[in-house]
Amino acid sequence: MRIGILGSGRMGGKLGTLFARVGHDVVFSYARSEQKLKRLARNAGKTARAGTPREAARDADAVLLAVHWSRVEDVLKQAGDLSGKIIATCSLPMNADDTELVVAHDISGAEALAKMARRAKVVAAFGTVPSEVLFSVFEAKRRATRPSLVYCGDDRDAKDAVAGLIRDVGFDPVDAGPLRIARHTEPFTLLIAQLAYEGDRGPELAYRFEWRAR
Amino acid sequence: MRIGILGSGRMGGKLGTLFARVGHDVVFSYARSEQKLKRLARNAGKTARAGTPREAARDADAVLLAVHWSRVEDVLKQAGDLSGKIIATCSLPMNADDTELVVAHDISGAEALAKMARRAKVVAAFGTVPSEVLFSVFEAKRRATRPSLVYCGDDRDAKDAVAGLIRDVGFDPVDAGPLRIARHTEPFTLLIAQLAYEGDRGPELAYRFEWRAR
Numbered sequence: 001m002r003i004g005i006l007g008s009g010r011m012g013g014k015l016g017t018l019f020a021r022v023g024h025d026v027v028f029s030y031a032r033s034e035q036k037l038k039r040l041a042r043n044a045g046k047t048a049r050a051g052t053p054r055e056a057a058r059d060a061d062a063v064l065l066a067v068h069w070s071r072v073e074d075v076l077k078q079a080g081d082l083s084g085k086i087i088a089t090c091s092l093p094m095n096a097d098d099t100e101l102v103v104a105h106d107i108s109g110a111e112a113l114a115k116m117a118r119r120a121k122v123v124a125a126f127g128t129v130p131s132e133v134l135f136s137v138f139e140a141k142r143r144a145t146r147p148s149l150v151y152c153g154d155d156r157d158a159k160d161a162v163a164g165l166i167r168d169v170g171f172d173p174v175d176a177g178p179l180r181i182a183r184h185t186e187p188f189t190l191l192i193a194q195l196a197y198e199g200d201r202g203p204e205l206a207y208r209f210e211w212r213a214r
Numbered sequence: 215m216r217i218g219i220l221g222s223g224r225m226g227g228k229l230g231t232l233f234a235r236v237g238h239d240v241v242f243s244y245a246r247s248e249q250k251l252k253r254l255a256r257n258a259g260k261t262a263r264a265g266t267p268r269e270a271a272r273d274a275d276a277v278l279l280a281v282h283w284s285r286v287e288d289v290l291k292q293a294g295d296l297s298g299k300i301i302a303t304c305s306l307p308m309n310a311d312d313t314e315l316v317v318a319h320d321i322s323g324a325e326a327l328a329k330m331a332r333r334a335k336v337v338a339a340f341g342t343v344p345s346e347v348l349f350s351v352f353e354a355k356r357r358a359t360r361p362s363l364v365y366c367g368d369d370r371d372a373k374d375a376v377a378g379l380i381r382d383v384g385f386d387p388v389d390a391g392p393l394r395i396a397r398h399t400e401p402f403t404l405l406i407a408q409l410a411y412e413g414d415r416g417p418e419l420a421y422r423f424e425w426r427a428r
Contacts, residue, residue, distance in 0.1 A: 100320070101319070104318070104319045105315070105318045105319045106314070133426060136426045137426075147424060150405070150409075174409065175413070176405060176408055176409060177408055177412055177413075181405065181408055183401070183404075184401045184402065184404040184405035184408065185405055186401075187397070187398045187400075187401035187402065188398065188401065188402045188405050190397075190398040191364070191390060191395065191398035191399055191402050194390055194391055194395055194398065195364075195388065195390060195423060198391055199389070199391075201425045202425060204425060204426035205423060205424070205425050205426075206423075206424050206426070207421060207422065207423050207424065208421065208422045208424060209409060209419060209420075209421050210361060210419070210420050210421065210422060211415045211416060211418060211419050212347060212350045212351075212418035212419075212420070
């Protein structure tokens with residue numbers, strides 16, 4: 001797939017790198033510096049390059065939205081037309097202090113995004129694990145029991161494509177249903193963040209849903 | 215421990231049965247019928263009995279609050295003084311239709327409960343798994359990898375006691391921090407409910423948090 005990374009910070013930088021490692025074409029965009037984008041692209045390998053948000057979006061099948069919530073409008077404006085494209089979003093709708101959700105309860109960040117980018121296909125994914133765990137999950141991906149990663153959205157084909165990306169980076173995709181379920185997955189992410197960053201066991205945390213055999 | 219069950223429905227009935235099986239003194243109260251309470255007590259063994267909410271609470275070290283949210287005020291009134299006692303709550307603050315949280319975002323059901331029962335020690339626990347999975351987790355409790363169960367609260371001793379009960383029924387207790395974290399665990403429960411009741415893999419669902427070894 002051709003994947004544009006909109007927001008090449010901790011999450012976007014790592015996921016883009018892993019997407020490139022399994023052979024996807026990746027364009028990194030929207031980081032603090034041009035140097036950072038170039039360094040990311042160089043480290044990610046020959047299918048990766050640095051670009052502007054517009055370049056990242058132009059030929060992409062999917063974009064990964066991985067900016068702070070306060071930057072969503074700006075990066076979407078810079079990216080240009082996303083009609084028909086998949087937006088996999090891990091942008092949690094946090095306030096400037098990162099202390100609480102500014103969109104919650106009877107709406108979610110993912111649904112708010114779908115209203116901003118009406119003709120794109122929004123799938124909420126990748127937001128529910130800390131960036132710190134991504135490389136170690138990827139490196140262990142041949143293991144029998146992979147950690148889960150929930151995703152939700154309203155477009156079946158877009159969801160299937162994102163499920164493939166989730167599998168590519170070493171997780172077991174768990175379909176949580178329609179996009180409105182992001183109302184639950186976004187607070188779940190805050191629970192994960194609490195366990196990862198406020199507990200004493202460190203941020204390399206993943207989770208697994210286990211259905212019992214009957 | 216002496217444990218009073220306030221609300222002997224699907225969750226309270228099963229948890230009370232398991233508490234009795236490991237040797238705790240259990241009083242079942244507040245079900246649809248007296249017959250149901252007596253049947254539960256008979257099946258749970260010789261350390262269990264049926265009673266009123268007041269009898270369940272009177273000598274208890276801990277009560278399990280497991281009523282529908284619309285019944286919380288009523289059962290607390292019937293239970294009487296809970297000063298100094300532990301309240302382990304799995305009552306999710308749902309509306310009458312069970313379609314959405316009526317208390318959420320900048321407050322949680324567990325915190326609202328702590329305001330109603332000011333001198334009790336509230337610990338949010340047991341709410342995050344479906345009742346359907348409890349017996350199979352209990353039966354598999356000698357396994358090396360147990361499923362997780364998150365709990366949170368503001369009183370250290372009460373939390374330790376509840377962690378012991380979580381272990382007794384076969385789960386690995388995961389301390390999620392202060393009671394306000396119930397703002398995240400309660401929506402997490404809705405994610406679990408979605409996966410358990412709306413997916414195609416059935417309700418016998420548990421979850422496990424996995425920290426990677428460094």
